[in-house]
Amino acid sequence: MNTLTVDLGTRSYPIYIGQALLGKPELLEKYISGQQVMLVSNETVAPLYLQTVLDMLAGFETATVILPDGEQFKNLDTLNTIFSALLENRFNRDCTLIALGGGVVGDITGFAAASYQRGVPFLQIPTTLLAQVDSSVGGKTGVNHPQGKNMIGAFHQPRCVLIDTNTLDTLDDRQLAAGLAEVIKYGLIHDADFFAWLETNMDALKARDKQALGYAIERSCAIKAEIVAADERESGKRALLNLGHTFGHAIETGTGYGTWLHGEAVATGMLMAADLSARHGWLQAEAVQRTEQLLQRAGLPTTPPESMNEEQFRQLMSIDKKVIGGNLRLVLLKNMGEGIITGDFRQELLSETLNMGS
Ligand code: NAD
Ligand code: GLY
Numbered sequence: 205m206n207t208l209t210v211d212l213g214t215r216s217y218p219i220y221i222g223q224a225l226l227g228k229p230e231l232l233e234k235y236i237s238g239q240q241v242m243l244v245s246n247e248t249v250a251p252l253y254l255q256t257v258l259d260m261l262a263g264f265e266t267a268t269v270i271l272p273d274g275e276q277f278k279n280l281d282t283l284n285t286i287f288s289a290l291l292e293n294r295f296n297r298d299c300t301l302i303a304l305g306g307g308v309v310g311d312i313t314g315f316a317a318a319s320y321q322r323g324v325p326f327l328q329i330p331t332t333l334l335a336q337v338d339s340s341v342g343g344k345t346g347v348n349h350p351q352g353k354n355m356i357g358a359f360h361q362p363r364c365v366l367i368d369t370n371t372l373d374t375l376d377d378r379q380l381a382a383g384l385a386e387v388i389k390y391g392l393i394h395d396a397d398f399f400a401w402l403e404t405n406m407d408a409l410k411a412r413d414k415q416a417l418g419y420a421i422e423r424s425c426a427i428k429a430e431i432v433a434a435d436e437r438e439s440g441k442r443a444l445l446n447l448g449h450t451f452g453h454a455i456e457t458g459t460g461y462g463t464w465l466h467g468e469a470v471a472t473g474m475l476m477a478a479d480l481s482a483r484h485g486w487l488q489a490e491a492v493q494r495t496e497q498l499l500q501r502a503g504l505p506t507t508p509p510e511s512m513n514e515e516q517f518r519q520l521m522s523i524d525k526k527v528i529g530g531n532l533r534l535v536l537l538k539n540m541g542e543g544i545i546t547g548d549f550r551q552e553l554l555s556e557t558l559n560m561g562s
Pocket of ligand 1: 246249252274275278302305309311324331332333335338339340341342343345371373374375379382389466545
């Protein structure tokens with residue numbers, strides 16, 4: 205097992221990464237305050253792993269909420285079912301929530317913990333690659349609104365993140381690829397050597413080689429932990445983690461939540477960001493090609509949906525959380541491994557990028 209730390213002073217927390225960590229109760233127990241534990245999962249993950257986690261919680265007063273599965277259920281109605289379960293079970297302020305599942309379960313559960321009785325602790329047990337390398341770390345929680353992705357939420361850090369890489373054995377190939385999009389993101393924004401490592405090891409990752417996956421998860425979590433520790437509330441550098449997300453969120457909302465997976469939309473968004481960077485002369489054409497090839501080898505889409513036009517993109521992008529004073533800022537690339545956050549891009553070049561699918 206490897207342990208990383210998200211260094212946030214008194215709110216610092218560990219990320220445990222290893223095989224067969226479900227079944228080691230000592231990794232969870234010390235982060236649970238009080239006796240009452242609400243375990244939140246969904247109808248796909250619960251039959252696979254819920255009982256194992258409940259067995260780790262012997263000695264606590266436990267209750268469970270099983271959510272419907274899908275991005276289209278990441279909304280206020282689903283959130284409310286968690287509040288109802290907490291109240292029906294008379295859970296008080298001293299309770300702890302545990303999220304067992306992918307990023308959807310993690311984001312909703314985290315937001316429930318952030319707001320139930322003005323805030324209670326929660327732990328993350330991520331079971332998708334995407335959740336293990338990104339969403340379970342860093343404390344962004346929330347739900348979607350019909351008009352915009354993740355528009356309602358809060359920053360609320362977990363007390364610990366427990367990553368059992370064996371849970372990936374049951375994940376299908378499309379979801380594994382979606383997680384690889386966020387892994388590739390870290391190489392693009394922060395670590396050119398890691399990007400090159402991914403180029404060398406993509407076949408091993410796709411074949412689910414445990415050593416390769418373990419390294420990719422550790423390196424991704426280490427980069428995310430470093431960025432979050434430097435800028436927890438996204439007043440600067442953390443926005444780099446949104447490479448491809450402004451385009452990607454528009455694709456997810458524009459095509460209907462759940463049609464494109466989050467990681468697929470981010471993959472296409474990252475290529476759009478690379479394309480726009482190259483149109484400004486900031487990024488070499490060769491770097492754009494390498495990005496496209498790596499995303500495609502991961503099994504990810506790189507062309508925006510034909511059903512979306514420039515106007516729809518622009519409308520959806522105008523409510524991005526990085527808009528300040530009415531001005532859209534984008535995460536673009538100055539070089540391989542070097543992201544920048546800028547509002548200083550040319551509108552006619554953005555138009556060209558937004559039309560690259562037509
Ligand atoms: P997801 O939570 O929908 O999970 C994908 C699918 O895999 C679901 O059907 C789920 O039931 C299933 N699943 C989960 N674990 C499994 C397992 N071990 N075996 C078999 N099936 C399993 O999607 P995701 O890709 O994990 O997360 C995407 C969400 O994360 C989006 O809502 C996105 O906005 C959010 N996100 C949040 C952050 C953050 O910082 N909070 C970062 C990135 C993404
Ligand atoms: N996934 C973006 C962030 O955590 O900031």
